[in-house]
Amino acid sequence: MVSDVSGYTGSLSHVTFKLYNTATHGIETFKPLREGQVSIYHCGMTVQSSPHLGHIRKEVVFDVLRRWLECSGYRVTVVANVTDIDDKILAKSAAAGTPWWAHAYHYENELHAAYKALGCRPPTYEPRATGHIPEMIELVKTLIEKGHAYPAPDGSGDVYFDVRSWPRYGELSGIRVDEMSPAEDSDPRGKRDPRDFALWKGHKEDEPETASWVSPWGRGRPGWHLECSAMSGKYLGEAFDIHGGGIDLRFPHHENELAQSAAAGRPFAHYWMHNAWVTMSGEKMSKSLGNTAQVSEVTKTYSPRAVRYFLLAPHYRSMIEFSPSDEGTMGSLDEATKAIERIDSFLDRASNLVGEQVTASHELSEAFVTAMDDDLGTPQAVAALFSQITEGNKSVSIGDAEATRHHLSQVKAMLAVFGLDPQAPEWADVAGSDDRLEPVVDGLVHAMLEQRAEARARKDWATADAIRDTLTNLGLTIEDTPAGAHWSLS
Numbered sequence: 001m002v003s004d005v006s007g008y009t010g011s012l013s014h015v016t017f018k019l020y021n022t023a024t025h026g027i028e029t030f031k032p033l034r035e036g037q038v039s040i041y042h043c044g045m046t047v048q049s050s051p052h053l054g055h056i057r058k059e060v061v062f063d064v065l066r067r068w069l070e071c072s073g074y075r076v077t078v079v080a081n082v083t084d085i086d087d088k089i090l091a092k093s094a095a096a097g098t099p100w101w102a103h104a105y106h107y108e109n110e111l112h113a114a115y116k117a118l119g120c121r122p123p124t125y126e127p128r129a130t131g132h133i134p135e136m137i138e139l140v141k142t143l144i145e146k147g148h149a150y151p152a153p154d155g156s157g158d159v160y161f162d163v164r165s166w167p168r169y170g171e172l173s174g175i176r177v178d179e180m181s182p183a184e185d186s187d188p189r190g191k192r193d194p195r196d197f198a199l200w201k202g203h204k205e206d207e208p209e210t211a212s213w214v215s216p217w218g219r220g221r222p223g224w225h226l227e228c229s230a231m232s233g234k235y236l237g238e239a240f241d242i243h244g245g246g247i248d249l250r251f252p253h254h255e256n257e258l259a260q261s262a263a264a265g266r267p268f269a270h271y272w273m274h275n276a277w278v279t280m281s282g283e284k285m286s287k288s289l290g291n292t293a294q295v296s297e298v299t300k301t302y303s304p305r306a307v308r309y310f311l312l313a314p315h316y317r318s319m320i321e322f323s324p325s326d327e328g329t330m331g332s333l334d335e336a337t338k339a340i341e342r343i344d345s346f347l348d349r350a351s352n353l354v355g356e357q358v359t360a361s362h363e364l365s366e367a368f369v370t371a372m373d374d375d376l377g378t379p380q381a382v383a384a385l386f387s388q389i390t391e392g393n394k395s396v397s398i399g400d401a402e403a404t405r406h407h408l409s410q411v412k413a414m415l416a417v418f419g420l421d422p423q424a425p426e427w428a429d430v431a432g433s434d435d436r437l438e439p440v441v442d443g444l445v446h447a448m449l450e451q452r453a454e455a456r457a458r459k460d461w462a463t464a465d466a467i468r469d470t471l472t473n474l475g476l477t478i479e480d481t482p483a484g485a486h487w488s489l490s
């Protein structure tokens, strides 16, 4: 038995988690490589610009997976990389006149702020690509020795994976080599076959010297696919349990990761898990298409818990269409806001009736467990949450404190799995979490200001000054204007 952050204590003897494996196109019973432990690698962001709702959906999905596995009794290790060197980072930083590493670090910080804002726990390890160049060079060397990679003969310093040398190529995506288009990742002139992809990219004169590293093939930098194989191997070993990312990564990125790892003799990932996209008007939310909603913008208007709910309530393999709210029409996040209000209203009413702190239940309802064990079935798990809330509200209405306590502890356990418990530490210092207090403070201050106005009207200066002093000592500034008194924080 292992206790997790929610206080729920899962028991491995009951674990019947099933997961859709992209590699086999089927739902499989999850069996970890090491008893009681799960290792997860999911591909992180290329830190070239601000994170949008699509990027953060992946973080939320894998955060919920981690919470559910912990809740079931596993010890979970999560690795998510940061790609801090690539063509787009170099191009954008050059255009902005900023060093590439400053550009990457700026957006890495934005990524951290975004996943913290949405209540996602940071990965156990979060390696940066540029911190793992020796591991990448070793992997390329092994692939050359085994006859699966070759340095370009044109002196460019590029090294390519030889796709035709690896008969298993295409096993993850089902794409046959003969049907593939040429890899778009570099100058095709040095390639044996246009479909070969770059493992290592030789330094180009127009790129900064600091964006290249010494290698047996001359100065250069790693190709994107290589990074993840090297970093997952370092932190999780040659075989690990779950490899994840957005569905767009299945090909070519994950196919290439798998090919270069397996060709180097590594068993690599056992399960491949891909989340579907956040879309706008049916198209993938993407920087290159310009149809993005940035996390920092969206959370200015909506509570971060509503945004998190919006991203986790649909099944992770279903697309989520994001529609901004227009005059007269409800946007997607308005509906999520209503759901959060319903949850919070129950939490408030139930806590008031019970009158004491209630902890999360150690036994989750069967409906909820069955839903989550079935390929992380959040839509059914959310339905189980709301039926618990409906029952809980009924018990509040008839003043049944005992039944209310039961429903409340169930709801709290489910909210912990979703990362939506408003009292959990991750929401303590998040902007917007205390929004609901503002109208309350405003109401109280105005009530006191009215009493002060009444005291002044009857020329009771001592009382009026005493009220003013109390407010000032609380750190408020009071301004008397023709329209009445106004307050602000000093």
Ligand SMILES: Nc1ncnc2c1ncn2[C@@H]1O[C@H](COP(=O)(O)OP(=O)(O)OP(=O)(O)O)[C@@H](O)[C@H]1O
Residues within 6 Å of the ligand: 043, 044, 045, 046, 047, 053, 054, 055, 056, 057, 058, 244, 245, 246, 247, 248, 249, 275, 276, 277, 278, 279, 284, 285, 286, 287, 288
């Ligand atoms: N619209 C989206 N919906 C769901 N996941 C997404 C979306 N966009 C990116 N991701 C996922 O976010 C992670 C980081 O992606 P990456 O930095 O490569 O962004 P990207 O796909 O190039 O995005 P963009 O097209 O906006 O540049 C990947 O796992 C990717 O699949």
Ligand SMILES: [Zn+2]
Residues within 6 Å of the ligand: 042, 043, 044, 228, 253, 257
């Ligand atoms: Zn990757």
